[in-house]
Amino acid sequence: MLAAVLYRGGEGRPALPWIIAGVVLYAVSLVVTMGFNVPLNDRLAAAGTPARIHDPAAVRARFESAWVLWNSARTLATTGALGCLAWAMRVAGGTGRV
Structure with a gap:
């Protein structure tokens, strides 16, 4: 976010769209984490300790496909942000600003 503010004008302007895209994608990964992965993890924890779960396969079946889907989305978003x-660093490299 700070990079977007620092590069909003002048010589750094060509890097700004890439910085904004990176920040947006990173924010998407946080929304996915807090909105989907954490609640799924909480549901899994609520199922109890592995030694006390009557049917671990059923718990896993209810949890796994949704978690993998949202974890993949989170991975793609953070990879895109990176x-x-x-x-943006490559584009800004020619401006003399780091």
């Missing part, structure tokens, strides 16, 4: 911010 790529955008790395490209």
Whole structure:
């Protein structure tokens, strides 16, 4: 976020769209984490300790596919954020600003 403020004008302007895209993708990953992965983890924890779960396979079946889906979305978002911010650094490298 600070990078977006610092590069909003002048020589750093070509890097700004990449910085904004990186920040947005990172925010998406946080929303997915807090909105989907954490509640799913809480539901799994509520099922009890593995030694006390009557049917672990059933618990896993209810949990796994949704968790994998949202974890994949989170992974893609953070990877995209990293790529955008790395490209912003490449674009900004020619401006003399780091």
